[in-house]
Amino acid sequence: MKTLLRRFLCILxxxxxxxxxxxxxxxATKSKPEVSYKRSNALGLVLKYQREQQSYLHFxxxxxxxxxRRTLQLKLNKRVKASYKSSDQRVVKVDRKGMITTKKKGxxxxxxxxxxxxxxxxxxxxxxxxxxDNALKIRQRQLSAAESIRTFSRSRKTVLLAGSxxxxxxxxxxxxxxxxxxxxxxxxxSTAEQWLDYSKDLIxxxxxxxxxxxxxxxxxxxxxxxxVCAEHICRLITEMHEKLGNDVPVFYVSMLKNQRRLRLWxxxxxxxxxxxxxxxxxxxxxxxxxxxxxxxxxxxxxxxxFSVDHLHPSRKGYQIFTKIIGRKFRKVMKGRKSGVYED
Numbered sequence: 001m002k003t004l005l006r007r008f009l010c011i012l013x014x015x016x017x018x019x020x021x022x023x024x025x026x027x028a029t030k031s032k033p034e035v036s037y038k039r040s041n042a043l044g045l046v047l048k049y050q051r052e053q054q055s056y057l058h059f060x061x062x063x064x065x066x067x068x069r070r071t072l073q074l075k076l077n078k079r080v081k082a083s084y085k086s087s088d089q090r091v092v093k094v095d096r097k098g099m100i101t102t103k104k105k106g107x108x109x110x111x112x113x114x115x116x117x118x119x120x121x122x123x124x125x126x127x128x129x130x131x132x133d134n135a136l137k138i139r140q141r142q143l144s145a146a147e148s149i150r151t152f153s154r155s156r157k158t159v160l161l162a163g164s165x166x167x168x169x170x171x172x173x174x175x176x177x178x179x180x181x182x183x184x185x186x187x188x189x190s191t192a193e194q195w196l197d198y199s200k201d202l203i204x205x206x207x208x209x210x211x212x213x214x215x216x217x218x219x220x221x222x223x224x225x226x227x228v229c230a231e232h233i234c235r236l237i238t239e240m241h242e243k244l245g246n247d248v249p250v251f252y253v254s255m256l257k258n259q260r261r262l263r264l265w266x267x268x269x270x271x272x273x274x275x276x277x278x279x280x281x282x283x284x285x286x287x288x289x290x291x292x293x294x295x296x297x298x299x300x301x302x303x304x305x306f307s308v309d310h311l312h313p314s315r316k317g318y319q320i321f322t323k324i325i326g327r328k329f330r331k332v333m334k335g336r337k338s339g340v341y342e343d
Contacts, residue, residue, distance in 0.1 A: 042063070042107045042122055042124050045107070045109060045120075045122045046062050046063045046122050049062050049119075049120045049121075049122065050062060052119045052120065055117075055119065056078075056117060057076060057077065057078060057080070057082075057112070057114055057117045057118075057119050058076070058077050058119045059074060059075065059076060059077075059110075059112065059119055059120070059121040060074075060075045060076070060077065060225070061121065062120075062121060062122060063121070063122045063124065063222075064100075064121060064122070064123050064124070064222075064224075065124045065126060065222045066092075066100070066102050066123060066124070066125055066126070066193075067102065067125075067126055067127075067193050067194065067196075067197070068102050068103075068104070068105055068125055068126065068127055069102060069103075070101075070102050070193065071099060071100065071101050071102075072099070072100050072102075072224065072228065073097075073098060073099050073100075073228065074094070074098040074099070074100060074110060074112075074121060075098070075225065076098070076112060076114075076119070078114075080114045081114070082098070082112040082113055082114040083096070083112070083113045083114075084096065084097075084098050084110060084111070084112055084113075085110070085111045085113070086100075086108050086109075086110055086111075087108050087109040087110075087111070088106065088108040089103075090103060090104050090106075091103060091104045091105075091106040091107065091108040091123070091125055092108040092110065092123045092125060094110050098110075098112065100123060102123070102125040103125075104125065105125050105126065105127050106125055107122065107123065107124055107125070108122075108123045108125070109121070109122055109123070110123055137187045137188075138187065138198060138201060138202060141185045141187065141202055142201065142202070144184075145183045145185060145202075145206065148181075148182070148183055149181075149183070149206075152181040153181065156179060156180055156181045157180055157181065157209035157210070157333075158180065158181040158182075158183060158206065158207075158208045158209050158210075159177050159180045159181070159182055159183070159208060159209065159210045159211070159212065159329070160182075160183045160184075160185060160203060160206055160208035160210070160211050160212070161173060161182070161183070161184040161185065161186050161211075161212050161214075162185055162186055162195060162198075162199070162202060162203055162211060162212070162213050162214075162215070163186045163187075163190070163195070163212075163213050163214035163215035163253075164186060164187065164188060164189060164190045164191070164214065164215050164216075164217065164218055165186070165188035165189060165312060166186070166214045166217075166253070166256075166312065166313065167184060167186035167212070167214045168184070168186040168187060168188040169188070169312055169313070169318075170184070170186075170313075170318055170321055171318075172318060172322060173321075173322070175322050175326070176321065176322040176323075176325050176326030176329065177326065177329065178326075180209075180210075183206055183208065185202040185203070185206075186214070187202075189218060190215065190218065191215065191216075191218045191219040191222065191232075192215045192216050192219050192229060192232040192233045192236055193219055193224075193232045195213075195215060195236055196232065196235065196236055196239070199236065199239065199240070199243075203240065203243075203244075204243045204244065207244065208244070208248070209248060210248060210249045210250075210251070210329070210332075210333065211240055211244070211248065211249075211250050211251070212250075212251040212252075212253065212325070212329070213233070213236070213237070213250065213251065213252050213253065214252075214253040215233065216229050216230075216232075216233055216255050216268070216271055216275075217255045217256075217261065217264070217268060219232060220264050220267045220268055220271065221261060221264060225267050225270075226266070226267035226268065226269070226270030226271035226274070227270065227271070227274065229267070229268075229271040230270070230271040230274030230275050230278070231274075233252065233271070233275050233278075234274070234275060234278045237250050237252065237278070237282070237285055238282075241282075241284070241285075246283060246284055247284065248284070249284045249285070249286060249332055249333070250284065250285050250286070251285075251286045251287075251288055251325075251328070251329065251332070252275055252279060252285070252286070252287050252288065253288045253290060253321075253325060254272045254275075254276075254287065254288065254289045254290055254291050255268045255269075255271065255272055255291075256290060256291060256294050256301075256313070257269070257291055257294065257295060257299075257301055258294075258301050258306055258310055258311050259301050259303075259306065259310040259311075260309060260310040260311035261311065269291075272289075272291070275287060276289070286328065286332055288324065288325055288328050290320065290321070290324060290325075293305075293320050293324065294306075294313075294317065294320070304316055305317035305320065
């Protein structure tokens, strides 16, 4: 009897030890599934490939945020004939030259290979309609514009401001456009590429008599180079003329050199140059160059003209906006037709 009892206890003890082992193996197996790039965390991927920026071969950027149904030329730090591959062609397709085409909202990784070396870029494809919290901002702008329109004088022409935070924070813009109805639909943090979509809701329905645009820096800060940024801006201006009519003047205010984004100034200046040339060649399109007014003789941003974040204009900086932009605007609206304005 004692022998049987001992055997029973031994078998029971063995079962207790074996069962947890099986459970732990099963749990380990389930906790490490192979996750596709589509479902991966974009930030995690960016951190994963961050170290490649110090390697022999790497992309100019680790992360690119691109709108749906757009194309973008990826660039490597070296001019080599690399081969390219997309982790998910349903989200992003890439050709032999590194030109990507976005197909579906999601995340994909582009791998470039040259000889035995590889590097990666994370492509985040966002909806072509509204992105992140901008949907709420757009709705707020529409409601604000509706309130402003109620006070408009029918005898006055309407001017509309569009673009990013440079205009969004311009609280005294009305002083620059005395005698005109003003709609400020600028959205902080927005890009020129996004405005290709936002314009359908925030520009064209209002049928303004003039449009002022201040945008581009966020494009370069997030993903694009100066040439691509300029292409988005010029395309947006071209669409404005098509939708509103060639008789509606469009003004583009140059991107400013600031301490916060000095590393981006080369590309921002490049974009400014492209857009400036475009304005010279395009009827009823005007480039307003504010860059020299915000720099000292050594080409360094003047601190008093920028806020504490060293990015946006300060109150004194906006006084320059009011004076110079207002002066240019009034001259054009009175009939002067110079494609470039520098003061």
